[in-house]
Amino acid sequence: MRMSLQAADLGAALAHATAAMAAGKRMVRLAARESAVVVIGSDATMSTSIEVPATVEAAGEVVLDAARIAGIASHASGTMTLSAADTSVGITTGQGRYRLPVLVNPPAELVLDDEEASIVIAAQDLRYLLEPVACAGREASRFYLNGILLLSEGGRLTSTATDGVRLLRTSIVAPEFSTDRRLIIPSKSVVAIERLIRRESGMLTLRRNSRLFSVGGAGFTAITRLLDFTYPDPARVLPEASSDAAIIKRQDLVDSLARLMAVMDGEAPLLVIEWHAPDEIFLYLARQPDAGSDLVEAETMGDGLIVVAPQALAALLAEFSSAQLRIEVTNRLVVRSEDKLGVVASMKWDFTPRTAPGATVRATRKGAGKTRNRNYENV
Numbered sequence: 001m002r003m004s005l006q007a008a009d010l011g012a013a014l015a016h017a018t019a020a021m022a023a024g025k026r027m028v029r030l031a032a033r034e035s036a037v038v039v040i041g042s043d044a045t046m047s048t049s050i051e052v053p054a055t056v057e058a059a060g061e062v063v064l065d066a067a068r069i070a071g072i073a074s075h076a077s078g079t080m081t082l083s084a085a086d087t088s089v090g091i092t093t094g095q096g097r098y099r100l101p102v103l104v105n106p107p108a109e110l111v112l113d114d115e116e117a118s119i120v121i122a123a124q125d126l127r128y129l130l131e132p133v134a135c136a137g138r139e140a141s142r143f144y145l146n147g148i149l150l151l152s153e154g155g156r157l158t159s160t161a162t163d164g165v166r167l168l169r170t171s172i173v174a175p176e177f178s179t180d181r182r183l184i185i186p187s188k189s190v191v192a193i194e195r196l197i198r199r200e201s202g203m204l205t206l207r208r209n210s211r212l213f214s215v216g217g218a219g220f221t222a223i224t225r226l227l228d229f230t231y232p233d234p235a236r237v238l239p240e241a242s243s244d245a246a247i248i249k250r251q252d253l254v255d256s257l258a259r260l261m262a263v264m265d266g267e268a269p270l271l272v273i274e275w276h277a278p279d280e281i282f283l284y285l286a287r288q289p290d291a292g293s294d295l296v297e298a299e300t301m302g303d304g305l306i307v308v309a310p311q312a313l314a315a316l317l318a319e320f321s322s323a324q325l326r327i328e329v330t331n332r333l334v335v336r337s338e339d340k341l342g343v344v345a346s347m348k349w350d351f352t353p354r355t356a357p358g359a360t361v362r363a364t365r366k367g368a369g370k371t372r373n374r375n376y377e378n379v
Contacts, residue, residue: 001030001032001058001059001060001061001062001082001083001084002032002056002057002058002081002082002083002084003032003037003054003055003056003057003058003081003082004054004055004057004079004080004081004082005037005052005053005054005055005079005080005082006052006053006078006079006080007072007073007074007076007077007078007079007080007093008073008077009052009053010037010039010052010069010073010080011070011073011074011076012050013039013050013052014028014039014041014066014069014070014073014074015070015074016041016048016050016192016195016196016220017039017040017041017048017049017050017066018041018048018066018070019048019191019192019195019196020043020045020046020048020188020189020191020192020224021041021043021046021066022043025065025067026041026043026065026066026067027041027042027063027064027065027066027103027106027107028040028041028063028064028066028069029041029042029061029062029063029106029109030061030062030063030064030069030082031060031061032054032056032058032059032060032061033056033059034056034059035053035054035055035056036051036052036053036054036056037051037052037054037056038050038051038052039051039052040109041066042106042107042108042109042110043107044107044225045186045188045189045224045225046110046188046189046192046222046223046224046225047109047110047111047222047223047224048192048196048220048221048222048223049109049220049221049222050219050220051219051220052219060084062082062084062089062102063102063103063104063106064089064100064102064103065100065101065103068100069091069100072091072093072096072098076093076094076096077093077094078093078094079093080092080093081093084102086102087101087102088100088101088102089102109223110212110223110224110225111223112207112208112209112212112213112214112223114209115207115208115209116208116209116210117176117177117178117207117208118177118205118206118207118208119157119174119175119177119205119206120203120204120205120206121157121172121174121203121204121206122202122203122204123197123200123201123202123203123204123217124201125172125174126193126197126204126206126215127194127197127198128159128170128172128339129148129150129157129159129170129171129172130148130159130190130193130194131159131168131170131319131340132148132159132160132161132168132169132170132319133147133148133161133187133190133191133194134161134168134315134318134319135161135162135163135166135167135168135315135316135319135342136148136161136162136163136187136190137161137162137163137164138163138187139163142164143227143229144184144227144229144230144231144232145161145162145163145164146186146187146227147161147184147185147186147187147189147190147227148160148161148184148185148187148190149161149181149183149184149231149234150177150178150183150185150213151178151179151181151183151231151234152174152175152176152177152178152179153171155173155174156171156172156173156174157171157172157173157174157177158170158171158234159171160231160234162237162343164345165309165312165344165345166312166315166316166342166343166344166345167234167237167238167341167342167343168316168319168340168341168342168343169234169238169340169341169342170339170340170341171339172339177206177208178208180230181230181231181232181233182210182226182229182230182231183208183213183226184226184227184229184231185213185224185226185227186224186225186226186227189213189222189224189225192222192224193215193222193224196215196220196222197215197217200217200218202217202218203217204216204217205217208226210226211225211226211228212224212225212226213226237343238341238343239328239330239331239332239334239343240330241328242302242328242329242330242334243301243302244301244302244303244304244328244329244330245300245301245302245304245326245327245328245329246275246281246298246299246300246301246304246326246327246328247298247299247300247324247325247326248281248296248297248298248299248324248325248327249297249298249323249324249325250317250320250321250322250323250324250325250337251323252296252297252298253296253317253325253327254314254317256283256294256296257271257283257310257313257314257317258314259292259294260283260284260285260292260293260294260310261310261311261314263285263288263291263292264285264288264291264292264310265288265291266287266288268287268309269285269286269287269288269309269310270285270286270287270307270308270309270310270347270349271283271284271285271286271307271308271309271310271313272284272285272286272305272306272307272349273304273305273306273307273308273327273329273333274304274305274306275298275300275303275304276300276303276304277300278299278300279297279298279299279300280295280296280297280298280300281295281296281298281300281304282294282295283295283296285310286307286349304327304328304329305329305351306329306332306333306346307346307347307348307349308333308344308345308346308347309344309347312344312345313333313344316335316342316344317335317342319340319342320335320337320340320342322337322338322340324337325337331346332344332345332346333346
């Protein structure tokens with residue numbers, strides 16, 4: 001094998017091909033074919049192949065240590081020439097001459113050869129479907145929550161992720177793709193795919209079977225194993241629309257929350273969100289009512305009263321970008337924006353004694369308020 005290619009192209013391809021690999025010794029396969037080289041990275045969870053333009057004088061393929069070849073490519077400019085012998089690869093770039101050993105027994109590539117369904121969607125739609133990963137779980141004991149669920153419902157493809165306290169859901173119009181709640185893409189694969197398609201603007205092909213999920217575009221393919229489980233039914237978690245609601249400017253809510261979080265203290269600070277008046281929402285710290293409170297303009301309907309963890313709400317709001325949000329109070333706090341829906345589990349709090357919204361809030365007797373996290377049932 002002998003080929004020449006741009007160092008920047010090789011460096012970018014190596015970064016994408018190894019994005020989902022665990023830390024440690026990583027191998028990549030470089031396959032020179034006609035006018036391109038395919039950079040292939042694989043481990044037990046995911047395989048990614050990236051096609052890079054190249055001048056190929058002799059076809060062939062080699063397996064190299066990913067960190068070593070990336071260390072050369074990412075710190076070089078202009079053209080790199082690779083020439084393989086039986087046990088090593090000579091590399092020339094600028095005035096530098098380098099040699100790397102050829103490795104053996106690389107991880108087997110994942111192959112999706114028994115496709116059960118496929119659809120074509122825009123790259124921007126797939127990026128939107130990947131956003132809920134921000135709320136995916138991280139606990140090893142509930143591994144099935146450590147990813148996103150893709151599910152076809154009512155002519156739409158939905159994406160849901162939850163850690164048991166927060167939930168985020170997006171959806172797009174799409175043909176039927178998966179209906180059995182088993183298409184659970186691991187979080188690390190989601191992050192790698194998002195990185196791979198971040199600047200894509202064309203159409204992508206999604207394919208799946210019972211074990212694997214694939215994304216293919218111009219010059220690249222990513223195949224990942226699915227988490228082997230049936231995801232909890234999101235319909236059991238998502239509350240019906242409530243008439244106890246408020247329309248509020250997203251930035252106003254974000255800013256108010258940030259100010260309150262700046263003064264909060266203690267091991268488990270709690271945020272009260274309350275409204276009764278038609279034009280404002282009252283926010284204050286349940287355990288530190290004298291430390292921080294705020295009135296925010298909003299269009300309110302009905303009555304709202306709920307206690308949530310401020311950190312969980314702040315992280316959820318960071319995933320919304322629309323100018324206005326609709327928030328609803330049931331036994332959870334629901335945040336809605338067009339085709340995106342977020343949920344934050346409520347906390348139980350003893351509001352006795354109560355004070356009127358907007359009035360000076362007196363500190364409750366030490367120990368009077370008790371909390372309990374209301375996690376989603378059976379998740």
